[in-house]
Amino acid sequence: MSAGPKPLTLAAPKGRLLQRLAPRLHACGFTQESLSDRDRRLIRESADQRLRLFLLKPDDVPTYVEHGAADVGIVGRDVLLERAADVLVPVDLKLGVCKLAVAAQNPEALRPPAGRALRVATKYPNIARAHFAARGEDVEVIFLGGSVELGPLANLADCIVDIVETGETLRSNGLFVYETVCEVSAVLIVNRVSMKLHRDAINALLATLSAG
């Protein structure tokens, strides 16, 4: 990485994805210790101090990058699809591949009685609305912040649109996948102006992060 006057900032989501990225972040100069879960600091520094890491909620990663508070971000494509952010998306890491899917207790649940719209519980209201609208289906989207699987069980909704990775949570709650909305994986995003101002340093960082 070329020496710059100020360090580059990388925004990454806390949690599962961060653990998967650990080997690549080591390659960028973050020690095992600096990535530790027990560390409560929200800003971590690489050993050579050329790189700073912000640990954020996944939804907030595009916000930091779009505003230039972070130069580069790591985020699931689902987050970008749900809320268009004005950023560059130069690399798909093909990491954490999973899918957004429609799930329900049984196939009948997806066919509500005539005159009533299908009720869809989801953390992804825009994706859900677009998915059903593309097929000309009128649905009532119910936004939930988490534990979306409970929606159909509590009769709040007929079905859910959610991320499915192993399917374990669905199975435990008696839900089945009936349709795939799209595949999602982790992508690297870059602030538009940062890319123009620090192109070489950012390309070097992207290359290190994409090297599996």
Place this chain on the structure above:
Amino acid sequence: MQTHDPRVSSLALPQGMRDLLPPVASARRAVARVVLDCFTRWGYELVIPPAYEREESVVRGLSPQARANLQRFTDPASADTVVLRPDMTPQIARIAAGRLTSRHAPLRLTYEGSILRAPQGRTRGQRQISQAGIELIGWASRDADLEVISAVLEALTGAGLRGLRLELSHAGATHALLTMLEPSLRPAVVQALSQRDVSWLSETLPDEPIRAAFLLAIASAGGRDRLLQATLHPQLSGPAIEVQEAIAALTARFPDVELLCDLGETRGHGYYTGLSFVVLCDDLGQPLASGGRYDGLLREYGRDEPATGAAIDLEHTFDVLTRQAPSGPSDRILLLGSGASRASIARQLRAHGCAVAEADPMSREHALAALESERFSRVWRCADDHVVDEVSGAVVTMEAAR
């Protein structure tokens, strides 16, 4: 988030709107003046278009995205749909084509004002954007492009900005790439190209030469040496050579400005047809200025002439200026006294060009507090037939005031 307490919410500004307060507002105005003065010295004449216009007039030439972000309402006078202007260039094009028909090309017009955009998503900031810009109409030459770029760089350096970078791109490159594709594929590809989504493009583009052309355009970004390969490419060579030559000419004119290029850039290409550019600065995550050639836009308004232009974002320019060189307290005098003598002294000072605020006599403590607050640079007290500086106690002469 909207608050539900009516005592609070009724006074809150709409999202994305803001007030500029003293002393920031006048400092911001001063930047606008420096910029407009510079454009005037380049021979541009001021026009002041209206804040809103009929939608059908404004939208000619706007990209689909820009059309989606318009602030529309119905004009009570005519029941026409009108839009708050999202961009002043179409207005200038309308004026040049419809109002200034007797003037021969080239026309040089400058403007200053606010444009308005609809709120987009939850992360966007300001919706009202103050701009000062120029449009050079009826001159197809490379010299016209270089003139617009040079005037903008001079205006920005004249306002005091340092560490500028200029990035050149070319709408012809995007156009050349898209004409290789089926029309149905183009909207998605434009979106992916705009995001430099190499993974998606590699998977989606139908065949190898097309894929290679897109990836080459995206790789042709950075210093001018990155353009070399594109200058040899059958579809990209025209735009690449134009950018290369512009960089060569500007390097000589602006040795302190770092020059960059990006053939994969698609932004602002709603009506651009040729060379386009953004001005950037290390201290800011947004462009300070942008512009480009738009040879088709005037035809939409009935006058078929080539044109090129640019706009400076005054808010961004001002933000960077205050970061690079914070301004001192404003140069204002607080004149204490009473009656006709205070009024007469104040009038003399104003005639000398001083900014004077009058006040009744107050305690020394209060007077010094006014200085402390930095709202005033000096506090003077009227005494009989002369004026005394509150801090030093010295008698002030009119020469000192100047």
